[in-house]
Amino acid sequence: MSLKNNLHQLKEKYRGKKMAPAFNALHTFLYSPNETTHSGSHIRAVDDLKRTMNTVIMALVPVLIFGIFNAGYQHYAAVDAANGVIRQASLFGNFLTWDNFLMGAWTVLPLVIVSYGVGLAIEFLFAVMKGHEVEEGYLVTGMLVPLIIPVDTPLWMLAVAVAFGVVIGKEVFGGTGMNILNPALTIRAFLFFAYPTWMSGDKVWVHQAVDLAGGPDAISGETVLGFLAQGRATEMSYSVADMFYGFIPGSIGETSTLLILLGGLFLIFSKIASWRIMVSAVAGSLVMGLIFNGAVSAGWITETSTFYGLMSFEYWKHLLVGGLAFGIVYMATDPVTGAQTNRGKWIYGFLIGLISVLIRVFNPAYPEGVFLAILLMNVFAPTIDHYVVKGNINRRLKRAKNAVVLPGEGEGKADKLKAETV
Numbered sequence: 001m002s003l004k005n006n007l008h009q010l011k012e013k014y015r016g017k018k019m020a021p022a023f024n025a026l027h028t029f030l031y032s033p034n035e036t037t038h039s040g041s042h043i044r045a046v047d048d049l050k051r052t053m054n055t056v057i058m059a060l061v062p063v064l065i066f067g068i069f070n071a072g073y074q075h076y077a078a079v080d081a082a083n084g085v086i087r088q089a090s091l092f093g094n095f096l097t098w099d100n101f102l103m104g105a106w107t108v109l110p111l112v113i114v115s116y117g118v119g120l121a122i123e124f125l126f127a128v129m130k131g132h133e134v135e136e137g138y139l140v141t142g143m144l145v146p147l148i149i150p151v152d153t154p155l156w157m158l159a160v161a162v163a164f165g166v167v168i169g170k171e172v173f174g175g176t177g178m179n180i181l182n183p184a185l186t187i188r189a190f191l192f193f194a195y196p197t198w199m200s201g202d203k204v205w206v207h208q209a210v211d212l213a214g215g216p217d218a219i220s221g222e223t224v225l226g227f228l229a230q231g232r233a234t235e236m237s238y239s240v241a242d243m244f245y246g247f248i249p250g251s252i253g254e255t256s257t258l259l260i261l262l263g264g265l266f267l268i269f270s271k272i273a274s275w276r277i278m279v280s281a282v283a284g285s286l287v288m289g290l291i292f293n294g295a296v297s298a299g300w301i302t303e304t305s306t307f308y309g310l311m312s313f314e315y316w317k318h319l320l321v322g323g324l325a326f327g328i329v330y331m332a333t334d335p336v337t338g339a340q341t342n343r344g345k346w347i348y349g350f351l352i353g354l355i356s357v358l359i360r361v362f363n364p365a366y367p368e369g370v371f372l373a374i375l376l377m378n379v380f381a382p383t384i385d386h387y388v389v390k391g392n393i394n395r396r397l398k399r400a401k402n403a404v405v406l407p408g409e410g411e412g413k414a415d416k417l418k419a420e421t422v
Helices: 002-013 020-030 049-082 098-130 138-147 155-169 183-194 224-229 240-245 257-269 275-297 315-319 324-331 342-362 370-402 410-419
Strands: none
Touching: 049 098, 049 138, 049 257, 049 324, 098 138, 098 155, 138 155, 138 183, 138 324, 155 183, 183 370, 240 257, 257 275, 257 324, 275 315, 275 324, 275 342, 315 324, 324 342, 324 370, 342 370
C-alpha cells in the first residue's frame, strides 16, 4: 500500500510537468488508475488497449516458455550429435530435463530484457518529448521481437534493430495506432538486411553451434526449410511429430505449431484477433502449396530443379515449419496494420498465405517468406479496404438507382435509399 501511495504522490507532484507521462505510465502499469470522471455519459468496457495487449501476451507466454526449453534442447542435441550420440525427441521426457530450461533461459531471457529495455526507453523518451501518455502498444512488440529471431543474435545488434524499428517503423508515423508497418516485422526486416549472416544459414539457429567440439562442420543446425532449399531433404531426420510439437531448429518462438494453434484459438475466443485473417491465410498457403505439388506431379519440375525440394514438400507441411503459423496467428492479425473490413480481411489473409509460400519456393536464399509477405500486405491493406468500401458504395448506389418508388412514397424513399449509401 505504501508503494501505491508513494507513486500516487509522485504522480501528483509531477502533474502537468514534463516528466508526468513517465510517472503516469509506471503508476498505471502497476495499479489501476485512481482517477474517475464525475460528469457526462460514459460507456464502461473492459476491452481497453492495455487489457488487449495483456491478452496477446498471455497467448505468447506458452510459446516463450517452449522457446526457452527448445533453445536448450537444440543446444544439447547438437552437443550429443557432435559426439556421435543421437538424441530422440520426447514430449514429456525432454521436459523433465531441467538443463534444457536453464540453458534456454540463459540465452533467451537476455534477448527479452534488451527488447523491452531499449523499446520502452524510446517509448518513454518520445512520450516525454511530445507530452503525451505512454502507449501500451510496445508491450506486445517487445515480446514478439525475441520470438522471431535466432537464439544467438548479439544483444547489441538487437538493441540497434529495436531502436530502428520503434523510431522509423512507429514513432515517425505518430505512435501506436498510426504506424503502417508492423513494428516487430520492421525490426526483423532490419536485422535480416543489415546483418544477413546472423539471420540465416545453418549455424545461427542453435546456441553456440559454431563453438561446439569438432569445428564448423561438427554439427548442422539447419532448419527444415534450409534443408529443402538446398536440396538436402534426404539428410533431414525430423518427423511430422517433431515439426508439430516443435523439436526442430528455428527462431525462438516459431517452432511449436501446437502451442501456436492453441494461442490462436485463445485469441479468437477472446475476440482479440480476426479468425477471418487466420483462416484465409491458411487457405492461401494450402492453395499455393497444392499448386506447386501439382506442378511436380505433372512432371513440370524435375529433381534437378533448384526449386524441387520446396515444391515437392507436402502442401500442408508448410504450416508446420518456419514462421508461417506464428506469422499468421500473431503478426498478420495485427489490428493496426491489417485490413479493417470483413471482406478485406479475407483478401488480405489469403494473399499473405499465398505470397509466403511463393517466396519460400522461389527465393532459396530466403526460404522463410512469411514476414516479407506480411510487410508487403501491410502496405496494401489500406488499398484493399478502399476498394472493398468503394465496391459496397457502388452496389448500394446501384440498388438505390434501380429501386422502384411507388406512388405516394415520393422523394422520402429515394432519400432514405441514398442515405444508406453513405
